[in-house]
Amino acid sequence: MLKSIxxxxxxxxxxxxxxxxxxxxxxxxxxxxxxxxxxxxxxxxEALLQLVGEGFLTSQKNRGISVTKxxxxxxxxxxxxxxxxxxxxVRLTAESLQKKGLAQLKTMHxxxxxxxxNGSLTxxxxxxxxxxxxxxxxxxxxxxxxxxxxxRCRTYxxxxxxxxxxxxxxxFIEDHENIIKACESGDPKAAQEFMQKHMENSKIAxxxxxxxxxxxxx
Numbered sequence: 001m002l003k004s005i006x007x008x009x010x011x012x013x014x015x016x017x018x019x020x021x022x023x024x025x026x027x028x029x030x031x032x033x034x035x036x037x038x039x040x041x042x043x044x045x046e047a048l049l050q051l052v053g054e055g056f057l058t059s060q061k062n063r064g065i066s067v068t069k070x071x072x073x074x075x076x077x078x079x080x081x082x083x084x085x086x087x088x089x090v091r092l093t094a095e096s097l098q099k100k101g102l103a104q105l106k107t108m109h110x111x112x113x114x115x116x117x118n119g120s121l122t123x124x125x126x127x128x129x130x131x132x133x134x135x136x137x138x139x140x141x142x143x144x145x146x147x148x149x150x151x152r153c154r155t156y157x158x159x160x161x162x163x164x165x166x167x168x169x170x171x172f173i174e175d176h177e178n179i180i181k182a183c184e185s186g187d188p189k190a191a192q193e194f195m196q197k198h199m200e201n202s203k204i205a206x207x208x209x210x211x212x213x214x215x216x217x218x
Contacts, residue, residue: 009037010047017056017067018153019125020160024069024216028057055154067157069218072207078155079203085148086132087196090179092139094188101138105180108134112176116169124169125160131176135195161213162206172198 013033016022033044048065051057058068070078093101108131115123136148162168175198182191210217 005039006043006046009033009039009043010050012037013047013051014056014153017051018129018156019122020157022067022157024067024157027064027066029064068154069216070154070158071218072210074218075155075158075210076203076207078151079199079206082148082151082155083196083199083203085144085151086135086199087192089139089141089144089148090135090183090195091188091192092141092144093135094183094186094191096140097138097183101134102180102184105131105134105183109173109176109180112173116173121160121163124163128163128172129156158206158210158216159202161209161216162202165205165209168205171201175201 013022013028022028028048030041030044030048033039033048034041037044048057049059052059052065055068057065059065108127112124112127112131115127132152136145136152139145163172175194178194179191179198182188182194
């Protein structure tokens with residue numbers, strides 16, 4: 001039971017980091033989290049230490065624990081790797097994609113369009129994460145899955161910044177649609193290229209935009 005509660009705390013804090021609810025550099029106070037999550041300080045501390053070990057959080061003497069900041073160079077490097085690896089994941093998935101999987105992608109795409117119209121950044125972020133995870137989890141390559149999950153977790157808190165750029169959501173929806181159409185037409189190579197282009201353009205937009213927010217960077 002205690003383990004289950006600790007896991008819920010861990011995933012809740014990790015989700016808040018990944019979706020931008022907790023910003024890079026933001027401090028996490030154990031007492032405040034204890035009140036918010038209705039859990040003991042011991043369980044909160046265990047979850048925080050696990051997130052420190054995974055790189056989501058940084059612990060500094062006399063400064064406590066805060067959401068890890070990355071440098072522009074680190075973000076560039078991670079996104080460049082994601083560009084290559086996620087493209088490959090899309091290709092692997094597209095090569096064996098069934099009608100049921102294609103229907104799932106189309107359902108997510110419609111939900112993303114709805115979130116754009118409603119202006120819900122939280123819904124948009126969650127659906128976008130699910131869209132990318134679909135290709136990774138269905139690539140049937142365990143080493144690729146492990147690598148990409150680690151890389152994506154480190155940068156998603158910055159990716160949230162991208163969708164606040166005017167016109168970005170509409171551009172991403174168009175990119176996703178191209179990927180889905182390539183999958184539907186049975187062209188894994190084209191699907192791979194569309195994903196790589198999507199990730200490369202995302203990287204360029206993010207790096208440019210983050211220069212206006214030096215406080216989010218290390």
